[in-house]
Amino acid sequence: SQQGEEDPQALSIQEGENATMNCSYKTSINNLQWYRQNSGRGLVHLILIRSNEREKHSGRLRVTLDTSKKSSSLLITASRAADTASYFCATDEGGSEKLVFGKGTKLTVNP
Amino acid sequence: DAGVIQSPRHEVTEMGQEVTLRCKPISGHNSLFWYRQTMMRGLELLIYFNNNVPIDDSGMPEDRFSAKMPNASFSTLKIQPSEPRDSAVYFCASRRDGQPQHFGDGTRLSIL
Numbered sequence: 001s002q003q004g005e006e007d008p009q010a011l012s013i014q015e016g017e018n019a020t021m022n023c024s025y026k027t028s029i030n031n032l033q034w035y036r037q038n039s040g041r042g043l044v045h046l047i048l049i050r051s052n053e054r055e056k057h058s059g060r061l062r063v064t065l066d067t068s069k070k071s072s073s074l075l076i077t078a079s080r081a082a083d084t085a086s087y088f089c090a091t092d093e094g095g096s097e098k099l100v101f102g103k104g105t106k107l108t109v110n111p
Numbered sequence: 112d113a114g115v116i117q118s119p120r121h122e123v124t125e126m127g128q129e130v131t132l133r134c135k136p137i138s139g140h141n142s143l144f145w146y147r148q149t150m151m152r153g154l155e156l157l158i159y160f161n162n163n164v165p166i167d168d169s170g171m172p173e174d175r176f177s178a179k180m181p182n183a184s185f186s187t188l189k190i191q192p193s194e195p196r197d198s199a200v201y202f203c204a205s206r207r208d209g210q211p212q213h214f215g216d217g218t219r220l221s222i223l
Contacts, residue, residue, distance in 0.1 A: 033211060042115070042202055042214030043154075088154070097142055098167060099212065103153040 005102045006089055012108040019076040021105040023089030024069075030092050032065055033099070034074050037086045046074075046087075081111045113137070115215035117203050123221045129191040132218045135184055136205030144212060145178055145188050146202040154202070160186065193222045 007022045023032070031050045035043040049056045049065045049072065056063045062075040076083055086106045090099040116135040124130060136143050144159040158168040160180045168178070175194070180186040190197055200219050204212040 040216070042204075042216045043212075044214070045211035048211060096167075097159060097161065098156055100156075101154040 006087070006105040008105060009103070010106045010108075012110065013079060015079060015081055015109055015111050017079055017109075019079050019083070019107055019109070021074045021087050021107070023072045023074070023102055025072075025089075025091045026070065027091075027093070029067075032063075032072050033090045034061075034063060034072075035088045035090060035101075037088065037104070039085075043088065076107075079107075079109045081109050083107060083109050115203055115205050115213050117201075117215035117218050119218060120216065121219045121221075123223065124193060125223050126194055127192045128222075129189065130193045130197075130220060130222075132188040132201050132203075132220070134186045134188070134203030134205075134215060136186070136203070137213055138184065140205035140207050140213070141183070142206050142208070143180060143186050144204040144206075145186070146204065148200045148202060148217070157188070195222045198222050 086104040088104045145157040157170045200217045204214045
């Protein structure tokens, strides 16, 4: 079952702008992760936020988590053409090793 | 530091044929995951192993699919007989306890 659902499905912005992607999930979680996938490649882990955290930063990435709304957002600031990729959120199913991925947001950053 | 290595990268075969996908996880990782990615269904977990033992195969679509992990450095996913609806990109991922999953670059499978 698809637990995480990203929104929007596709996003096109200009270089230098910020990109915000959202993720909603259905059940309780221990943590939520964001991954990036470049065309024709595997997924690459970006950042993990635990259920007791509300916000986390890593370089140009900012992730928020609202467990009361069962939602998370990923903000990429000062976007670059190299950020063009699909972005997926993933949640653990009740703390198991299994990750459930959403269908992703396809981000295009135009130079 | 070599990542997760999958082979082949591309496979085209006719329906009814046996297909074997291979994965070499990162050395020292003790969990291994097989996923399937399609446009319609997204990324689905098929099966995962911990310390070479299958833990959850509830995502394996049917008996035509099987997976093995004979040792810590090798795993296979086999489809026999293959069908056109099995066409997808198959990913292998590995991780060490408490760490994120690392993905290979996948095998793009086309069943004609």
